[in-house]
Amino acid sequence: MSVRLALAQVNPCVGDLAGNSALIREVTERAVAEGAQIVAFPEMALTGYPVEDLALRRSFQRAAQKALEQLAVDLQRLGLGDVLVIVGSLGTDHDGRATNCAGLLRGGVVEQIYVKHHLPNYGVFDEHRLFSAGSQPCVFAEGGVRFSLAICEDIWHSDSPAQQAATTDADVFLIINASPFEQNKFNVRRQLCADRAAETNCIVAYVNQVGGQDELVFDGGSMLVSPDGELLAGSVRFAEDILLVDLPADTDTTVTSERIALPDRDHWSGPFDVGITDTEGPGELYAALVLGLHDYVTKNGVESVVVGISGGIDSALVAALAVDALGPNNVHGVMMPSQYSSEHSVADAQGLAERTGLAARKIPIAPMFDAYQDALNLTGLAEENLQARIRGAILMAISNSEGHLVLAPGNKSELAVGYSTIYGDAVGGFGPIKDVPKTLVWQLARWRNQWARDNGKTEPIPPNSIEKPPSAELRPGQLDTDSLPDYAELDAVLTGYIENMSGTEELVAAGYDSALATRILRMTDFAEYKRRQYPPGTKITKVAFGRDRRLPITNRWREPDIS
Numbered sequence: 001m002s003v004r005l006a007l008a009q010v011n012p013c014v015g016d017l018a019g020n021s022a023l024i025r026e027v028t029e030r031a032v033a034e035g036a037q038i039v040a041f042p043e044m045a046l047t048g049y050p051v052e053d054l055a056l057r058r059s060f061q062r063a064a065q066k067a068l069e070q071l072a073v074d075l076q077r078l079g080l081g082d083v084l085v086i087v088g089s090l091g092t093d094h095d096g097r098a099t100n101c102a103g104l105l106r107g108g109v110v111e112q113i114y115v116k117h118h119l120p121n122y123g124v125f126d127e128h129r130l131f132s133a134g135s136q137p138c139v140f141a142e143g144g145v146r147f148s149l150a151i152c153e154d155i156w157h158s159d160s161p162a163q164q165a166a167t168t169d170a171d172v173f174l175i176i177n178a179s180p181f182e183q184n185k186f187n188v189r190r191q192l193c194a195d196r197a198a199e200t201n202c203i204v205a206y207v208n209q210v211g212g213q214d215e216l217v218f219d220g221g222s223m224l225v226s227p228d229g230e231l232l233a234g235s236v237r238f239a240e241d242i243l244l245v246d247l248p249a250d251t252d253t254t255v256t257s258e259r260i261a262l263p264d265r266d267h268w269s270g271p272f273d274v275g276i277t278d279t280e281g282p283g284e285l286y287a288a289l290v291l292g293l294h295d296y297v298t299k300n301g302v303e304s305v306v307v308g309i310s311g312g313i314d315s316a317l318v319a320a321l322a323v324d325a326l327g328p329n330n331v332h333g334v335m336m337p338s339q340y341s342s343e344h345s346v347a348d349a350q351g352l353a354e355r356t357g358l359a360a361r362k363i364p365i366a367p368m369f370d371a372y373q374d375a376l377n378l379t380g381l382a383e384e385n386l387q388a389r390i391r392g393a394i395l396m397a398i399s400n401s402e403g404h405l406v407l408a409p410g411n412k413s414e415l416a417v418g419y420s421t422i423y424g425d426a427v428g429g430f431g432p433i434k435d436v437p438k439t440l441v442w443q444l445a446r447w448r449n450q451w452a453r454d455n456g457k458t459e460p461i462p463p464n465s466i467e468k469p470p471s472a473e474l475r476p477g478q479l480d481t482d483s484l485p486d487y488a489e490l491d492a493v494l495t496g497y498i499e500n501m502s503g504t505e506e507l508v509a510a511g512y513d514s515a516l517a518t519r520i521l522r523m524t525d526f527a528e529y530k531r532r533q534y535p536p537g538t539k540i541t542k543v544a545f546g547r548d549r550r551l552p553i554t555n556r557w558r559e560p561d562i563s
Contacts, residue, residue: 010210054090181540297430304331416523
């Protein structure tokens with residue numbers, strides 16, 4: 001005997017109960033047409049994930065429960081009632097508290113609800129969450145194969161009730177998850193699956209969500225792992241698909257698998273193939289940024305974006321990401337040269353437009369700048385920031401007039417130390433590279449151009465934008481290094497401070513110059529008020545501003561100067 005299990009790696013949208021129900025029905029039909037007897041969807045696939053404070057809203061709780069019951073009826077009506085469909089959703093316990101749960105649907109009814117834990121509202125991942133009081137393991141059998149069902153953090157806890165049940169009563173440890181992407185996290189997940197498979201002596205079948213949700217992006221990477229840790233099968237990453245696996249009741253029999261792509265649900269209109277198998281490096285980071293940008297724009301009902309293109313590397317990478325995510329017809333670039341803009345910057349901006357095919361227009365800001373100066377007579381930093389704010393006003397005016405979403409081009413290094421202008425280059429509805437350090441911006445740009453060469457396509461980013469020294473060009477001969485340390489040093493110190501929570505003493509002990517460390521840390525602390533006003537952007541690192549890290553704005557603590 002055997003059973004065919006479908007791991008349905010899908011892209012739901014938070015709050016879209018009707019749309020997510022339709023997605024589940026559609027994918028179930030596809031899987032059953034290929035012989036699936038069990039179809040497992042990711043954690044909270046019916047509601048989308050994370051629901052955040054929607055979990056506290058009684059009306060949403062009731063609607064989610066009704067949607068789950070109606071979904072069971074609809075599957076039966078479609079002739080799919082004999083199939084066991086496992087759907088992650090939002091539930092409530094007897095006290096009315098929100099819970100993360102899974103419904104087992106068959107025969108037109110919800111046969112069973114498996115409750116994982118209370119969900120009052122907490123961060124995306126907290127490995128110390130407690131299991132819901134009274135929650136019992138969910139063990140079931142199908143086709144002679146015994147399953148233990150787990151949700152989310154069960155995979156991170158070796159002593160979870162679901163794993164204990166898998167160890168004693170199951171052949172397959174089935175885990176439904178919505179695990180967001182971070183750099184190099186896929187390999188951590190794969191090792192965790194291997195560890196759990198070894199500990200339970202079960203096959204681990206793991207299905208993950210894919211898609212963007214606000215700052216988060218989910219990379220999929222569903223997989224099947226043998227008890228000895230071997231990866232038996234896996235889905236692509238950053239794209240929807242169905243992984244079909246044949247699980248024999250006889251554990252000595254070979255497990256077979258196949259994948260079904262979902263091309264009719266493929267919304268990509270750009271030249272970049274976002275469905276990749278890379279497990280690390282620039283390829284996975286670039287794909288995450290493309291997917292995060294695409295879904296933020298499209299899920300919010302926006303059709304097009306506008307970005308200021310200066311000829312510099314940041315705006316060039318943002319424009320390339322936008323074209324890859326949305327197609328060139330939906331990306332509008334605006335060149336806004338001032339009296340300080342160099343000829344090569346204007347040429348590089350024009351070259352970017354020609355290489356990517358985006359629509360570009362030129363709006364010189366000198367007349368507007370002169371008008372302001374006639375009235376204000378600003379000097380120094382105020383004069384420099386005025387140029388950035390004029391550009392920000394132009395982009396927002398175009399957005400209001402034409403309906404495009406403004407993309408902010410700031411990178412993580414600049415946001416960390418406040419090297420940006422509020423109401424200037426910081427304006428926008430989304431910051432695609434907000435969590436990308438400057439050194440990684442260059443790396444991604446080079447990788448994207450190399451990908452184009454390898455695939456016989458035009459390199460989107462002008463080489464001069466990558467190679468020239470970075471400058472905001474707000475005064476004659478200005479360079480970023482006039483105000484900031486070298487970006488390699490800056491990013492190294494910021495990584496220690498932001499991601500590793502190292503203070504000056506730890507940084508100096510690690511070999512960094514004490515004056516440099518003190519300077520960078522104080523710039524970072526002082527810039528918190530600016531970061532609070534920056535638009536959301538895709539998270540790709542372990543600690544992202546706004547999502548994972550917040551300092552008090554009113555804050556007199558300073559790291560000690562030990563120089």
